[in-house]
Amino acid sequence: MTYLLLFLEFAKISLVCVGGGYASMPLIQASVVDSYHWLTLPEFIDIFTISQMTPGPIGINAATFAGMKIAGLAGAISATMGFVTPSIFLCIALAKIIFKYGELGAIQGILNGLRPAVMALIAAACIGFVLLAVWDVEDLPQDFFSSANPIGAIILIGALIAARKKISAIKLLIACGFAGLILGNLF
Amino acid sequence: MDKKIDAKFYWTLFKSTFIISMFTVGGGYVIIPLLKAKYVDEYHWISDEETLNMVAIAQSTPGIMAVNTAIMLGYRMAGVLGAITGMFATILPPLIIISIVATFYDLVAQNEQVKLVLKGMQCGATALLLNVAIDLLQKQFSKKLILPIVIILATFIANIFFNVNIMLLVAIDGLIGLFFMRDKKYS
Structure with a gap:
C-alpha cells in the first residue's frame, strides 16, 4: 500500500507545483516529513543536498531519493512515476490544443507574449546560477569581492568563452568537471 | 521538418x-x-x-x-x-x-x-x-520591437527584485500578448 500512497502523494505534489524544481521542495517536505512522518527533517535536508549535487532535474532527484529512503527501489519508481504522470496528460492535452488552434491569432498572440517572458525568466535564472557558481550563495553577498570563489569564477568565464565558440555542451560540462577537480586540488 | x-x-x-x-x-x-x-x-x-x-x-x-x-x-x-x-x-x-x-x-x-x-x-x-x-x-x-523588450525588462525586474510569482508573471505576459501582440511582426 505504501507504493500506491507514494504514487498518489507525489502525483498530488506535481499538480500543485508550478515554477521549477526548487518550488517542489517545501511541498515534498510538507508531505513526507510533516504529514506522513516517512522521513525526519535531517533526512530530508540530506535529500535536498543530494538532489542539488547530482545530475538530473532536481524535483525528480528528490522524488526518487525520498521514495528510495521510504520504500526501496520500488518506492523510488512509484514516487517518480507519480511525480510525472499528471505532467504527461496535462502537457499532451495542452500541446494538442496548441497545434490544433496554433494558427489562430489569439494563440499566436499569447505565445508572442510568452516568449519574451521566458527569455526574462531564463535571464533571471542566470543571476541565481552565477551567484551559486561564484559565491556559493543564493542571495547577493555583502562583501561582493572578498567572498567570491576564484576557482568558480575562472571556470565560469572559461566555460562561457568556450560556449560562445559553440563547443558541444556535454563536452563542455565534462571539461568543467575535470577543471573543478584539478583546480580544487591545486589551490 | x-x-x-x-x-x-x-x-x-x-x-x-x-x-x-x-x-x-x-x-x-x-x-x-x-x-x-x-x-x-x-x-x-x-x-x-x-x-x-x-x-x-x-x-x-x-x-x-x-x-x-x-x-x-x-x-x-x-x-x-x-x-x-x-x-x-x-x-x-x-x-x-x-x-x-x-x-x-x-x-x-x-x-x-x-x-x-x-x-x-x-x-x-x-x-x-x-x-x-x-x-x-x-x-x-535586434528586431527592435518595443513591446517584447518592455516585457523582458519588466518580467526580469519583477522576478529578481520583487519576487513576483512566476505563474502571475507568465499569466500577465500571456494576456499582454493576447491583446496587443497578434501582429505577424511579433512571431
Missing part, C-alpha cells in the same frame, strides 16, 4: 534526451541550453521559436519543468509516443543515479573530490545557460 519518424528516430530521441538529462546539473533551466544544442542546432528537428513556445507552456504547466519540456518537445516532434519517449528518457538517468547514490549516500555526499567535480560542472551549466540567454536576447533586441 523533413525527417522520417521510425524506430531509429525514437532511439535517437531517447538516447539524446537520456544523455541530456544525465548532464542537467542544478535545476530545470539547464535543460534548455542542452535541448536547444541537440534538437535545434545539431539535428535541426525544430526551430528556436518552437523551442521557446514549448518551454513557455512547460513552464506554466504544473509539474517539473524539465520533464514538461521534454514531453512537449517529444510531442512536437513525434506525437504521443515521442512525448512518452521524452518523459522516460528524462526520468531514467536520475532514477538510476539517485538509486545508486542513495545506497552509498555517506560515501558520495562526504567525498571532497566528488564535490569538486560537481562544482566545476555547476559552473559549466551556468555558462551554458548564460550563453543561451545572450543568444536569445541578442536576437530579440
Whole structure:
C-alpha cells in the first residue's frame, strides 16, 4: 500500500507545483516529513543536498531519493512515476490544443507574449546560477569581492568563452568537471 | 521538418534526451541550453521559436519543468509516443543515479573530490545557460520591437527584485500578448 500512497502523494505534489524544481521542495517536505512522518527533517535536508549535487532535474532527484529512503527501489519508481504522470496528460492535452488552434491569432498572440517572458525568466535564472557558481550563495553577498570563489569564477568565464565558440555542451560540462577537480586540488 | 519518424528516430530521441538529462546539473533551466544544442542546432528537428513556445507552456504547466519540456518537445516532434519517449528518457538517468547514490549516500555526499567535480560542472551549466540567454536576447533586441523588450525588462525586474510569482508573471505576459501582440511582426 505504501507504493500506491507514494504514487498518489507525489502525483498530488506535481499538480500543485508550478515554477521549477526548487518550488517542489517545501511541498515534498510538507508531505513526507510533516504529514506522513516517512522521513525526519535531517533526512530530508540530506535529500535536498543530494538532489542539488547530482545530475538530473532536481524535483525528480528528490522524488526518487525520498521514495528510495521510504520504500526501496520500488518506492523510488512509484514516487517518480507519480511525480510525472499528471505532467504527461496535462502537457499532451495542452500541446494538442496548441497545434490544433496554433494558427489562430489569439494563440499566436499569447505565445508572442510568452516568449519574451521566458527569455526574462531564463535571464533571471542566470543571476541565481552565477551567484551559486561564484559565491556559493543564493542571495547577493555583502562583501561582493572578498567572498567570491576564484576557482568558480575562472571556470565560469572559461566555460562561457568556450560556449560562445559553440563547443558541444556535454563536452563542455565534462571539461568543467575535470577543471573543478584539478583546480580544487591545486589551490 | 523533413525527417522520417521510425524506430531509429525514437532511439535517437531517447538516447539524446537520456544523455541530456544525465548532464542537467542544478535545476530545470539547464535543460534548455542542452535541448536547444541537440534538437535545434545539431539535428535541426525544430526551430528556436518552437523551442521557446514549448518551454513557455512547460513552464506554466504544473509539474517539473524539465520533464514538461521534454514531453512537449517529444510531442512536437513525434506525437504521443515521442512525448512518452521524452518523459522516460528524462526520468531514467536520475532514477538510476539517485538509486545508486542513495545506497552509498555517506560515501558520495562526504567525498571532497566528488564535490569538486560537481562544482566545476555547476559552473559549466551556468555558462551554458548564460550563453543561451545572450543568444536569445541578442536576437530579440535586434528586431527592435518595443513591446517584447518592455516585457523582458519588466518580467526580469519583477522576478529578481520583487519576487513576483512566476505563474502571475507568465499569466500577465500571456494576456499582454493576447491583446496587443497578434501582429505577424511579433512571431
